[in-house]
Amino acid sequence: MNEPASNRLGGLRLPFDPLLMLATAGLLVASLVTLGAATGDDVPGDPNYYVTRQGIYFAVGLIAALALSRIDYSRLRELKYGIYGLMMAGILLVTVFGGVTRGSRRAIQLPFFEIQASELGKVLLVAALAGFVVDRSRRLGERDTTARLVLVALVPAGFVIASDLGSGLVYIAILFAVLFVAGVSWRHFAGLFALAATSIALVLAAAPAMGVTVLQDYQSERLTSFLYPSDDPGDAGYQQNQSRIAIGAGQKTGRREQATQARLNFLPEERTDFIFAVIGERWGFAGAGLVLSLYALLVWRGLRILTTAKNLYGALIAGGIVAMLLFQVFINVGMNVGIMPITGIPLPLLSYGGSSVITTLLAIGLLQSIYAQGRVASATKGRVLSF
């Protein structure tokens, strides 16, 4: 199990995983380049409006991530109740006071910018949930443990789903991943899957039939629209149709300045939800493939760090973060290429938006911390069992 040679620079040990760093940096550059190309005309008189702002978010996020990577993540375990409380407070605040964007309550308005509590909550949930799991790590086989953990995650997920379905699903993905990595028994997983399937069936089919409104109309329309492409700009299917056209029109090497789907606004939400389609149209299969490869690298490094974590807490956090990233990338890109429903999940690091960017960078900072701690631990005394 030799570490790749790149981990050592002239025999010097790096305090971070360079490949993870490379993937992150590549995605940040891709984001800035794409935004620069796609939003030049969006704000009159200020062609760099979105690039500048995204750059500031990156700077803030990177500083926070750097700080996080230099401390021992294990200390977060002691703060798990505080973290959980912070997350719930943010989510509840949004639920009560949040501003409404396109039918969803998502953000807390601050003087300078708005915080999307549900975004930040993702990484907070990972840290808190991992802490709870570690606390009960000796009783993991018990049904009671699984139930409690599920409850701990479902409460915030429920609140988030009420306003923002996509983010809520990310919470559930995190829950599954953390339980999975913790080693919850297969039987419990089977039960959970059955529960999930039943509730999806209830929400999508049974409840409307009985006249109970669980999902807003626009939500269920978006969820099912990828099955029915449409030419009507008023339909959700129109967005996916245009996105598919944009990506397909990019062909192998892209349309560069002729990328009219994005430039003439046929492509909706080009800065956020459909930024992948912008890349696909502008730089073709080459560009889209490169970005996907960077994500694959990110996920691979995440899994690798999981295995080198010095303790279970680190492994759980890494697992949660990998699941969070993988889930978001797959759902978002899947939505762009027309094989997944529209759920309003941003593409991590690429989509424009401070909350999502900072959250993702914090998560990467955590991964780097786990990496660094793992190296320190293995260098000194081998694997530290700090259960």
Added chain:
Amino acid sequence: MIEPVSDRRPPITPQLALRVAILGFVALALFAVVFFRLWYLQVLSGDQYLADANNNRFRELRIQSPRGEIVDRDGTVIVRNKRAVVVEMDPSELPQAERDLASRWGQAAGRRAARPRSERGSQVRIPPIPTAELRTRFERLAGVLDTSAGAIHRQVVRSLAIVPYSSVRLKTDVPRSVLAYLSERAELFEGVRVQQTYLRDYPRDKLAAQILGTVGEISPAQLKQEAFRGVPQGTIIGQEGLESSYDRYLRGEDGIERVQVDAFGRPIPNDRLRDSEPVAGEQLKLSLDYKLQLTGQRAMAGPLNPGDKAGAFVALDPRNGEVLAMGSNPSFDPDLLTKPITQKRYDALFGDDAGAPRFNRAVAGLYPTGSVFKPITAMAGLQSGAITDATVISDPGCIDIGTREFCNAGDVPNGPVALRQALEVSSDVYFYRLGQQLFGLDGQVLQKWARRLGVGRETGIDLPDEFEGLIPDRKWRARLNERERKCRPGNGGRPCFALDIRPYNTGDNVNLAVGQGDVQATPLQMAVAYSTIANGGKVVRPHLGLEIEDGQGRLIQRIERDPARRVKFDPANRQAIMDGLRLAAQGSRGTSTDVFSGWPHDRFPVFGKTGTAERPPKGDQSWYVAYVQSETRPIVVAATVEEGGFGAETAAPIVRLLLSQYYGVDKRIVRGDSRTR
């Protein structure tokens, strides 16, 4: 370099290793799915999506090209263009509900039309406007166009039911103020397009209305025809008459303005797009003489035709077939057909009750010709050797042939007559005898000569709506009998087409010899037959198109029409017939001599034959065909007036008026009183 750290990392538990592996496989699978989807979209279907993307952003606006003008032989404009503003509805901007409704209604109406007339029931009602939003749109538009939302809806549905993708013309020729209002508030009128277009304009009112024809958008069926290969959908083409015959010259080429638009339909400049300029159509110069045409139409509709009966006239240059004038009465204002018209109004204006004014009787009116047929019979008799120009036949007024008695008009006896006198006085008995004699010869010579000279067959004129007529013969009679035999059982044994089933007999031939009975010919065919005799055997192919010119009237191409064929006959025989025709118009006993009293025969000798066709139960049909000999400007004029009485009563005076116009002779109206057929 000793750095054993990584080697000393303790192994993770097998359970965690398994689960991480599973996570890794899931990640791999998800990335693989996305990669393959990307491959499919971008590499395998990229061309299709690129086309879709370009479809998204381009709007092609057709810039209609003006059609060429149509002028007479001296350049007098007969058809020109005028700019007009049309208001159209773009069907792609209509809600799906409206388009679905139109297609359902179209299917229902189609099924109803397919049923037998008795079982159709009431008209299929057009359902109301499907959405409230559309109703608001239509109501807003109706306010501007001075109509009602329901009327617009019905217009849209009817049009979409026929051509689903074509834009719906809501109103043609709207005032400028409406144009300005609509273009300034385009956002309020979604899907409404205001376009400049050209409409045909007819500065000479009813002049030559039947031959000019109409224009209209190319139909889906026409798009598939070889003649319209490469013509884009939506092009205005000639649909009838000369507009159709000379469409490829008149049409021009529409320009295309390509506009790049954004998702909201706003135009976004793009200098890579190339517009193509419209190319105007070429000008068509007709052989028509505007003044002669006008004289003819006025004469037909004026006091010379007191009952304003239906009729037609043709003036040909017998040397080359150039049509100098051609008219049909009643006529109409072609301007009425440049705008959409309701079926009810169309029927009121152009239906049978209105005299079917669009029907061009000069090329499609099929009539028995009466005595104007006699020169043809004479030619058959002379050429077949049945008679010579000296053969004398006694004309006692009436004769028996077979079991029937055939008489002159008014049973007037003419005594013994030879060919020249027979034509001069229009002796029916002479030609009855000749018809009887020709029946006895082999080879149906009378029919043969009639067809040779151009009767009972298409003349080949450059108009699409010519009829061939009929010269009755044995074969035709046999076919008629056959049809009759098949038809009668289904008709309760009653006659269908023919009163009796019998072979072609002497009586039929006797009737044909004087242009009576089953013969059906057009005025144009008679003009061609007379031209052929007059010019010594050249069967001209009549034509209206003379030259194709550019917009400044410079010659691009001459339209040469070779004679259809030549017939050979003895010049002496021709001379005998021409002598007879001259006597008929100039001789002391000539049937139209009085009509041409005071005519300068020395300068413009007239050779003319009257005709009076019996068409019971209708009144007699008046005919006259004349040839004027002239070195430089010969002419053949044929005219007929339904129920116009004897030839000398109406048709001959009309022809005299035309000739007066043509030769600049004092226009005098003289009605003849010859009671001869």
